[in-house]
Amino acid sequence: MLASVPVQEHNRARADTVSARNNSFDGSKARMLKKAVLLGFLALSGMSHAADADFTLVNRTGYAINEVFISPTKKDNWGKDRLGSNQLLNGQARKFKFGDTKNCVQDIQVVFADDDSEVEWEGFNLCELNKITLRYNRKTREVSADSE
Template identity: 60%
Template structure:
């Protein structure tokens, strides 16, 4: 019985490791954006760092309310370092967070002080 338990435990560990490897590879640059700006976000753009080509809005029709999170799929692992621009719903102002390595970061919590115009972000 002990050897059966050890075999099952070993199989479970091997399966978990294989699953983690596949998951890490499949979504290596996906990230969650946790809005801690104090404002609802209506648009999100991602651009290779130091390029001014924002492309399409990644939010679609929805908004990301303060305190809420959204998973963004990002597949350009060849260009890991990206800038993220958001547009706020209430006044259409824009803020940019620069040089975020999306291949290393899986969670971004942007913060913004509108009075001082200070932007910061915690990353995990």
């Protein structure tokens, strides 16, 4: 028990030394350090938010897809084909980049390879989803999707 008293006193003396060093730290340097830490945090949080908008599209429609378009919900501004010269075969998945985080809710339109028919799925919040599995019944023209 006697040995623990000097150790505690040593730790207290060491803490006082560290505290004295911290008190002598220049105030302007401390403010600059706080700003740098805050800016770094904001930059990283913005980058992770943008990456969160990317999503994986899984084709479970029963048909190969030739074209994929994404548009803000309820607008017919489909833009460019996101697949390019590729096809998304039934059962395949592909990751898509999405950076329009001001318009997170989007519709998806696909064009099938076998008959060039177009089908739309509406209202996906791409900022909150990681994976969308598209399903389609051509006989009933019913569309559905699973999302994660």
